[in-house]
Amino acid sequence: MSEKKIRVLIAKPGLDGHDRGAKIIARALRDAGMEVIYTGLRQTPEMIASAAAQEDVDVIGLSILSGAHNTLAPQLIELLKQKGMGDVTVLLGGTIPEADIPTLKKAGIAEIFLPGTSTQDIVAFVRNRAAQKAH
Amino acid sequence: MTDSTKSGAPVDSGARKPSEHERNWERTQLRPALEKSPERSSEFTTISGHPIARLYTGADLADWDAKRDLGVPGEPPYTRGIHPSMYRARFWTMRQFAGFGTAADTNQRFRYLLSQGQNGISVAFDLPTLMGYDSDHSLAEGEVGKCGVAISSLADMEALFDQIPLGGVSTSMTINSPAAIIWAMYLAVAEKQGVDWTILGGTLQNDILKEYIAQKEYIYPPNPSMRLVIDTFEFGARHTPKFNTISISGYHIREAGSTAIQELAFTLRDAIEYVEWGIRRGLDVDDFAPRLSFFFNAHNDFFEEIAKYRAARRIWHKTMTERFGAKSPRSSALRFHAQTAGCSLTAQQPYNNVVRTALQALAAVMGGTQSLHTNSLDEAWALPTEFAATLALRTQQIIAHETGIANIADPFGGSYFVEALTNEVERGAWDYIHKIDALGGMVPAIERSYPQREIADASYRYQLAVDRKQKIIVGVNQYVSDEKPIEVLQIDESVRASQIERLRKLRAERFGDNVNRHLTALRKAAEGTENLMPQIYDAVKAYATLGEICGALRNVFGTYEETAVT
Numbered sequence: 001m002s003e004k005k006i007r008v009l010i011a012k013p014g015l016d017g018h019d020r021g022a023k024i025i026a027r028a029l030r031d032a033g034m035e036v037i038y039t040g041l042r043q044t045p046e047m048i049a050s051a052a053a054q055e056d057v058d059v060i061g062l063s064i065l066s067g068a069h070n071t072l073a074p075q076l077i078e079l080l081k082q083k084g085m086g087d088v089t090v091l092l093g094g095t096i097p098e099a100d101i102p103t104l105k106k107a108g109i110a111e112i113f114l115p116g117t118s119t120q121d122i123v124a125f126v127r128n129r130a131a132q133k134a135h
Numbered sequence: 136m137t138d139s140t141k142s143g144a145p146v147d148s149g150a151r152k153p154s155e156h157e158r159n160w161e162r163t164q165l166r167p168a169l170e171k172s173p174e175r176s177s178e179f180t181t182i183s184g185h186p187i188a189r190l191y192t193g194a195d196l197a198d199w200d201a202k203r204d205l206g207v208p209g210e211p212p213y214t215r216g217i218h219p220s221m222y223r224a225r226f227w228t229m230r231q232f233a234g235f236g237t238a239a240d241t242n243q244r245f246r247y248l249l250s251q252g253q254n255g256i257s258v259a260f261d262l263p264t265l266m267g268y269d270s271d272h273s274l275a276e277g278e279v280g281k282c283g284v285a286i287s288s289l290a291d292m293e294a295l296f297d298q299i300p301l302g303g304v305s306t307s308m309t310i311n312s313p314a315a316i317i318w319a320m321y322l323a324v325a326e327k328q329g330v331d332w333t334i335l336g337g338t339l340q341n342d343i344l345k346e347y348i349a350q351k352e353y354i355y356p357p358n359p360s361m362r363l364v365i366d367t368f369e370f371g372a373r374h375t376p377k378f379n380t381i382s383i384s385g386y387h388i389r390e391a392g393s394t395a396i397q398e399l400a401f402t403l404r405d406a407i408e409y410v411e412w413g414i415r416r417g418l419d420v421d422d423f424a425p426r427l428s429f430f431f432n433a434h435n436d437f438f439e440e441i442a443k444y445r446a447a448r449r450i451w452h453k454t455m456t457e458r459f460g461a462k463s464p465r466s467s468a469l470r471f472h473a474q475t476a477g478c479s480l481t482a483q484q485p486y487n488n489v490v491r492t493a494l495q496a497l498a499a500v501m502g503g504t505q506s507l508h509t510n511s512l513d514e515a516w517a518l519p520t521e522f523a524a525t526l527a528l529r530t531q532q533i534i535a536h537e538t539g540i541a542n543i544a545d546p547f548g549g550s551y552f553v554e555a556l557t558n559e560v561e562r563g564a565w566d567y568i569h570k571i572d573a574l575g576g577m578v579p580a581i582e583r584s585y586p587q588r589e590i591a592d593a594s595y596r597y598q599l600a601v602d603r604k605q606k607i608i609v610g611v612n613q614y615v616s617d618e619k620p621i622e623v624l625q626i627d628e629s630v631r632a633s634q635i636e637r638l639r640k641l642r643a644e645r646f647g648d649n650v651n652r653h654l655t656a657l658r659k660a661a662e663g664t665e666n667l668m669p670q671i672y673d674a675v676k677a678y679a680t681l682g683e684i685c686g687a688l689r690n691v692f693g694t695y696e697e698t699a700v701t
Contacts, residue, residue, distance in 0.1 A: 015275075016262060019391075020390070023700070024595055098623075
C-alpha cells in the first residue's frame with residue numbers, strides 16, 4: 001500500500017534569526033519520511049500562509065524564539081482560516097512562556113513544543129495527527 | 136595495546152609511545168580491572184564528540200615543548216593567559232547582558248546592576264533594532280522591546296544612558312549590521328555628556344561574518360557589510376583608541392550547534408578575514424589589531440572549553456605574528472569575553488540551570504577570560520527577571536571571592552590531559568582554517584554555505600545523540616520530574632505603542648530638511664568608497680532614525696538573502 005507522504009512546512013516568522021531548532025526539526029521530519037519544505041528566515045504570516053497553500057501542506061511548524069509568538073501565531077491562524085485552510089495543523093516550538101500556552105491553543109495552535117522536546121516526540125505527534133485526519 | 140584497552144583512546148593514538156611503566160600498568164592493573172568492571176561506555180567523548188582517552192601521560196606530549204607551547208602568563212604564545220598575574224591584579228569584568236522594553240526600562244536595569252557591583256554594561260537590542268527597522272515599522276509588530284531594548288534614534292540612546300557617565304563605565308553593544316549607526320549614537324551621547332572619545336571604553340560586537348554563518352541578523356550583502364566594519368576600524372583607530380571596534384564572536388556559532396573546534400576555527404578564520412580587509416584598506420596591522428576582541432561560548436564540557444580558550448590564544452598569536460607580521464604584542468594577545476551557553480539551559484527543572492551556569496563560568500575563568508556574562512536560570516522561558524539576573528551576577532561574585540580560583544593563573548597548565556586536549560583542539564581548528572583558506576577565505580566560504588553546513592550537521596548529530604540518550608541532559612532525557620511553572624518576565628505590547636508615540640514626536644519636532652540633506656549625503660557617500668562613519672555620525676546627530684539610515688544604505692547596497700541549509 002503506497003501511503004501519501006505527510007507534507008510539512010517549517011517556517012520562521014518574524015525577525016528572529018535563531019534557526020537551529022527549525023533546521024533540526026526539518027531534518028528529523030524528513031528523515032522520518034515526510035516531505036518537508038523550509039521557508040527560510042523572516043517570513044511574514046502572509047508569506048507563510050501563501051507558501052502553505054502553494055505547497056498544499058498538512059502541517060505547519062512555526063519556530064519562534066523572539067517573544068513575538070502571541071502576535072504572529074494567531075495572525076497566521078486567522079489567515080489560514082480566511083484561505084479556507086483551517087484544517088492545516090499548526091504547531092509551534094521555541095521559547096514560549098507556559099502562561100502563554102492556553103491562549104495560543106485557544107487561538108488554534110494544535111501543540112506547543114518547548115525546549116528539550118525529543119524530535120521523535122514531534123515525529124510521533126505529526127504522524128498521529130495525520131492518521132486521525134485520514135479517518 | 137590489546138583490544139580490551141583500546142576503547143576510549145584518541146583517534147591518532149597510533150603514534151603514541153607509552154612508557155615501560157604505563158605498559159606494565161596496562162597489563163597488571165588495567166586489564167584485570169576492566170575484566171572485573173567494564174567501562175560505562177565503549178566510547179568517551181566531549182559534548183562536541185571529540186574522543187577522550189582513558190589516561191594521559193607524558194607519552195601524549197611527545198612533541199610538546201613547554202617553553203614554546205606553554206610559556207608563562209603574559210608572554211607569547213599566551214597559552215597561560217595574557218596578563219602576568221591574571222586575576223590577582225584584577226578580576227575579570229562582570230558584564231551582564233541586559234535589555235528589554237523601552238530605553239527607560241533598560242536604563243533602570245543598568246543602574247540597578249551597576250549598584251549591585253557589576254562593572255560593565257552590556258546592551259541587548261531588540262530584533263527590529265538589530266535588523267535596522269524603527270519600532271514603528273510594520274515588520275516590528277510583536278517584536279518591539281521583546282528580546283532587547285528598542286533603540287530607533289539618538290533620543291532613545293540618550294534615554295538609555297541617562298545618568299550613566301560614559302567616562303566611568305565600559306559599554307558593550309551587541310549590534311552587528313547597524314553597528315556603525317548605533318556606535319555613532321553612543322559617541323554622540325558621549326559628546327553631549329562632555330566625555331572625551333579618547334577615554335571611552337567599550338566594545339561593539341560588529342561581527343557581520345558570524346551573522347551570515349550563525350546568528351542570521353544580516354541586512355546587506357557581505358561585501359558592503361565588510362566595508363562598514365572596516366570603516367569603524369579606521370574611524371576607531373583615529374578617534375577612539377580605547378574602544379574595541381569589534382568582538383569577533385564564536386558564541387553564536389556554538390549556539391547554532393557547532394562543535395567547540397568549529398566555534399574556535401570559524402571565529403579565528405573570521406578574524407583573519409577582518410585583518411586582511413583592514414590591511415587591504417591600507418591600515419597598519421598594529422594600528423587596528425589591538426582593538427580586535429573576541430567572544431566565546433562557555434559550554435558544558437569543562438576541559439574542552441578550557442582547552443579551547445588556551446588554543447585560541449596560541450593560534451591567534453601565531454597568526455598575527457607569522458601570517459600578518461604584527462609587531463606590537465597587543466596585536467597578538469587574544470582578549471576575550473565569555474558567556475555561558477544559552478543553548479544548554481533547560482526549560483525543565485530551571486533551577487538546575489544555576490548549577491550549569493556556575494560550572495560553565497568556572498571553565499571560562501580557568502580559561503583566562505577578560506569578561507564574563509552568566510546566564511539566568513529562566514532564559515529557556517523568557518528574558519530574565521530581576522531575581523534571576525541578580526542570582527546570575529552573584530554566581531560570578533562567588534567564583535571570584537569564595538572559590539580561590541582567582542588566586543592563580545592557568546591552574547591546569549602542565550596537566551597532561553589539558554595540554555594534550557589543547558593541542559588536539561588547536562590541530563582541529565587549523566585544519567578548518569586551512570580548508571577555508573583553500574576556499575578563498577571566509578566570504579566565499581559563506582557564499583558556498585560551507586560553515587553553515589558544517590554547523591547544521593554537528594547540531595543534528597548532537598540532537599540525535601540526545602534523542603538516543605547517548606548524551607544525557609539532567610531533567611530532560613533523564614531524571615525527569617513533574618514541576619510547577621516558574622515566574623517569568625513578560626513584555627507587553629505597550630512598549631511598541633510608547634515607541635510609536637516617541638517616534639511620531641521626534642519626526643514632528645526635528646528639522647526635517649536637515650535630516651533629508653544628511654540622508655542624501657550618506658547615500659551619495661555610500662555609492663563611492665569613502666569612510667561612511669562621518670556621514671553616519673552627522674545623520675545620527677540630526678536625529679535621523681536608525682530605520683532611515685539603514686534604509687538609505689539598503690537603497691545603495693541592496694539586501695542579502697541566504698540559501699538556507701537544512
